[in-house]
Amino acid sequence: MAKALFIGLLITALLTPLAVAGTAEFYVTKTSLTELAPGETGVLNITLKNLGTEFASRISASLDPGDTSPVDPIGPVAIQIPAASEALPTSFFGAVTQGEEIVISYRVAAKTTASEGVYSVPLTLTWDVSGTTYSATLYIGMQIRKKDARLTISEVSPGAIAPGESAELKVRLKNTGEGSAERLTIEIDPSDTSPLDPIGPTKVEVDHPVAPGEEITLTYPVKVRSGTVEDVYYTPLSLSWETFNISKSATLQIGTLVKGEVKLGVASVSTDPSEIRSGDDNVKVSVSLENSGEATAHNVRAGLALGxxxxxxxxxxxxxxxxxxxxxxxQSATFYVDVAEDLAPGKYSIPLELVYDDDDGREHSVEKSVDLLVEPKPYFRVSSVRLEPDELRPGGHALLYVEVENTGHEKAESVDLRVVRESGQPFDYDRRSDFIGTLKPGEKGTALLEFDVDGDAAPKEHLLKLMVRSTGDSELGDDNVYTQELKAPVVVAEGQAEAEQASPLPLALAAVAGLAIGFIAGRKQA
Structure with a gap:
C-alpha cells in the first residue's frame, strides 16, 4: 500500500500538463501499471482527460521516444475514444471534447539489465486546436523491482529411512517468489555426496512454468547405503531455470533421517536450597535430562506429577x-515447588513425565522419577492460651500465658516467642517476648506476656500475631534459624475493669504518720 501510494504521488508530481490559456489541456487521471521486473512485459493503460476550454483533434502520443528509461514500448500505440473507437500505429485523427477521456494503451517491457529503482518514463503528446498544433511532455512513474522465482522445499517424505532400506523419496517444491520458474531442470545429488543413492534417472525437466505459489512434487526411488551411521543427512538438489529470460540457479538440501532411537533419561537432580525442609517455598528443582539415543527428540516437554x-x-x-x-x-528442566509445612522428613520419589515428538511428528511419552530428600525441622502450634484475670476488660491489666508445642520432627533450640504489635489492637505491652528454651518433638513450653488494655477498647475478639524463633538441632549440625508466625485469640469483654483494692501496707503507714503528728503537737502545747 505504501509503495503504491509513493508511485501515485510521483505520477501526480510529474504529470503536470502544459498549461495553455484558451486551449485543450490534458491531465493523466489513471495508469494501470506502476511496477515491472527486469525482463517483464505488461500492458500500460494511460487515461488522459481534456480539462481545457477547447476540443482537441489529431492527437498523437509517443512513449519514451528518446529511449531515456529502461521501459520500452512493444508494437504500436492504441488510442480509444468513447465516441469513435479506432487504433492507429502512432496517432488518431479525431476530436476530444472538453471533459472527455481517452485511453492510450502500450505493451511495454523492462530491459533485462534494468537496475532496481523508480524511473520517469516520458510521454510526448501533440494535438491540434483550431488549426494550431500544441505539444506537451508528461512523465509516468514506473518502479523497477526484481521479481525472481524462489523455489523452496515445503515437504519431504518419508522423514526417516533405515540403513540398507529402499524407499520412495518424495520432495515437494514450492515457488515462494514473485516470478515464474520457466524451463526448470532439477537434478538430485549430482556429485554423489549423500548416502542416499537414487535408483533410476536423477534429472527431471519440468514441462511447464512453475508460477508463484505453485507446488510440484518430485519422486525419486532411493536406497540408503548399508552401514550408514544413524544421523541426519542432506542430499543436494540442483535447480536451474529462467525468469523473464534471465537465467537463475540454486541448490537446495533435502534433509533425511537415517533413523535411530530416542532415549530420554534423568542425568542429575539439584535443588536450591540444597537442603529441603517442610514449609520451604519456591524450591528450585533443576533436572538435567539427557538423550542417550541416536535420534532427535523434538518439542520435548517435562512435567512433575506433584502429590x-x-x-x-x-x-x-x-x-x-x-x-x-x-x-x-x-538440557536442564527447571521447576519451582512449595513444600507443605507439616510434611514428614524423608525421601520422596516424584513422577516425571517426559513427552516428545519424533521426526515424523508422532508423540511419545516416557515416565521417569525425581528423588527429593526432605530434611527434618521444628514446627510449632499454639496448644493453649490462658489469661489472668480470666476475663479481659477495657482499662484492665492482664497476664497472657501462651503454650506452644513442637509438632515438627527436629529438636528446636533457643526457642523464644514475641508478640507483634499491630496498630489496630488496643493493647500496651509491658512484656512483649519471653524465652522458652529447648523443645524436643512433641514437647510443650509456655511464654508469658503482659499488657494493659486501653480504656476505650471495644468488646471483641482480637487475634494476636505471634512470632516464634528457634535454631535447629546443633547435635545434627543444623544451625539454621527458623521463624514461624502463629495466632493467639484474646477477647475483650464489655464493661470497665474493677479498680484495684488499696494495699493494707500504705494504709497502716498513713495511720502511724497521723499518730506521730498528733503526739508532737501535744508536747508543744505543754
Whole structure:
C-alpha cells in the first residue's frame, strides 16, 4: 500500500500538463501499471482527460521516444475514444471534447539489465486546436523491482529411512517468489555426496512454468547405503531455470533421517536450597535430562506429577519446555515447588513425565522419577492460651500465658516467642517476648506476656500475631534459624475493669504518720 501510494504521488508530481490559456489541456487521471521486473512485459493503460476550454483533434502520443528509461514500448500505440473507437500505429485523427477521456494503451517491457529503482518514463503528446498544433511532455512513474522465482522445499517424505532400506523419496517444491520458474531442470545429488543413492534417472525437466505459489512434487526411488551411521543427512538438489529470460540457479538440501532411537533419561537432580525442609517455598528443582539415543527428540516437554506434600509455587511451575534434544545432548528442566509445612522428613520419589515428538511428528511419552530428600525441622502450634484475670476488660491489666508445642520432627533450640504489635489492637505491652528454651518433638513450653488494655477498647475478639524463633538441632549440625508466625485469640469483654483494692501496707503507714503528728503537737502545747 505504501509503495503504491509513493508511485501515485510521483505520477501526480510529474504529470503536470502544459498549461495553455484558451486551449485543450490534458491531465493523466489513471495508469494501470506502476511496477515491472527486469525482463517483464505488461500492458500500460494511460487515461488522459481534456480539462481545457477547447476540443482537441489529431492527437498523437509517443512513449519514451528518446529511449531515456529502461521501459520500452512493444508494437504500436492504441488510442480509444468513447465516441469513435479506432487504433492507429502512432496517432488518431479525431476530436476530444472538453471533459472527455481517452485511453492510450502500450505493451511495454523492462530491459533485462534494468537496475532496481523508480524511473520517469516520458510521454510526448501533440494535438491540434483550431488549426494550431500544441505539444506537451508528461512523465509516468514506473518502479523497477526484481521479481525472481524462489523455489523452496515445503515437504519431504518419508522423514526417516533405515540403513540398507529402499524407499520412495518424495520432495515437494514450492515457488515462494514473485516470478515464474520457466524451463526448470532439477537434478538430485549430482556429485554423489549423500548416502542416499537414487535408483533410476536423477534429472527431471519440468514441462511447464512453475508460477508463484505453485507446488510440484518430485519422486525419486532411493536406497540408503548399508552401514550408514544413524544421523541426519542432506542430499543436494540442483535447480536451474529462467525468469523473464534471465537465467537463475540454486541448490537446495533435502534433509533425511537415517533413523535411530530416542532415549530420554534423568542425568542429575539439584535443588536450591540444597537442603529441603517442610514449609520451604519456591524450591528450585533443576533436572538435567539427557538423550542417550541416536535420534532427535523434538518439542520435548517435562512435567512433575506433584502429590501430597508438594505443590507448584505458581501456575505452570511444575512443567518445563525444552524444545529439541539431539543425540547425546542434555538440557536442564527447571521447576519451582512449595513444600507443605507439616510434611514428614524423608525421601520422596516424584513422577516425571517426559513427552516428545519424533521426526515424523508422532508423540511419545516416557515416565521417569525425581528423588527429593526432605530434611527434618521444628514446627510449632499454639496448644493453649490462658489469661489472668480470666476475663479481659477495657482499662484492665492482664497476664497472657501462651503454650506452644513442637509438632515438627527436629529438636528446636533457643526457642523464644514475641508478640507483634499491630496498630489496630488496643493493647500496651509491658512484656512483649519471653524465652522458652529447648523443645524436643512433641514437647510443650509456655511464654508469658503482659499488657494493659486501653480504656476505650471495644468488646471483641482480637487475634494476636505471634512470632516464634528457634535454631535447629546443633547435635545434627543444623544451625539454621527458623521463624514461624502463629495466632493467639484474646477477647475483650464489655464493661470497665474493677479498680484495684488499696494495699493494707500504705494504709497502716498513713495511720502511724497521723499518730506521730498528733503526739508532737501535744508536747508543744505543754
Amino acid at each position: 501430597d506434600g508438594f505443590a507448584p509455587s505458581y501456575s505452570q511451575s511444575d512443567s518445563a519446555y525444552l524444545g529439541k534434544l539431539s543425540s547425546s545432548e542434555s
